[in-house]
Amino acid sequence: MKQRIQHLGNSLARRALKFSDRWAAQYWHFFPLGTTPQADKQTYLRLWEQEKESYYPEIDRFEKETEYTVDPLWFHDLALHTQIVIKNSPLCYQHGRILYTTLRHYLSLSDQNNRHLTIFETGTARGFSSVIMAKALTDANAYGKIITFDILPHNRPMYWNCIDDHDGSKTRADLLAPWREFVSPYILFFEGDSRINLNKVAADRINFAFLDGAHTYRDVLFEFQTIAKHQKKGDVIVFDDYNTVDFPGLVRAVDEGCERWGYDKKILSGGKDRSYVIATKRGK
């Protein structure tokens, strides 16, 4: 009896989530980030110049130790179009450097005969982090697929709250057109809620993941568990926003997941109350 009630409860919860997913899809298709540019071009450029001048000693050290650094000109150019937005919290896109360096390091340790990686990401947004991971694969002459999830659609024109809005509404595909050489061979964009869809995409092994979508305890733990089931010794998950003030649930989920599923945790500070975790799987 208890089992039947539990089963009914789970099935009702799943139906409610599916309904909200369908409803959300309608919402996210209709200019969810605004119907006009949110600032003039000069403002976006000024914010970009300011952020380019910022200094992140811990990440500089990490790059030095690991011996891989993303080309700064290429990096900041991508950031201008995909990271410089109008928001209340400070701008910071250092997760891009961490992803590049960590993925290059992972590839340097991997079997040279088996350099075909499967990478999962939650939280595509404008595509910054996916394109950086694709650049790391390209620079390392490696193969692979980056499957990235977001509730935001890929082929609907919209304003993205970025400098490109001054050219009119664009799809994400348009926005990323200058980086097509990285997008086309590597990235698969999946539109949908990761809480419903993440475990529907079957992969035998997930070598590397970046979890940057949902930020609550329950959701991060679910994503962590879904990925962890497909990882082996040395495989990696990178988490953004490891910050007890703004995201205490995310911090608890990362700590608990590392304990439960056997991951070593390296915490890197990006200043301005922003930290990142590189979780590396121990064991077999």
Ligand SMILES: C[S@@+](CC[C@H](N)C(=O)[O-])C[C@H]1O[C@@H](n2cnc3c(N)ncnc32)[C@H](O)[C@@H]1O
């Ligand atoms: C912080 S942004 C991601 C930034 C991106 N990784 C980058 O480097 O530019 C978070 C994104 O996650 C998406 N998101 C939040 N919750 C989600 C969920 N449950 N499923 C899919 N996408 C989600 C949001 O729409 C948003 O675009």
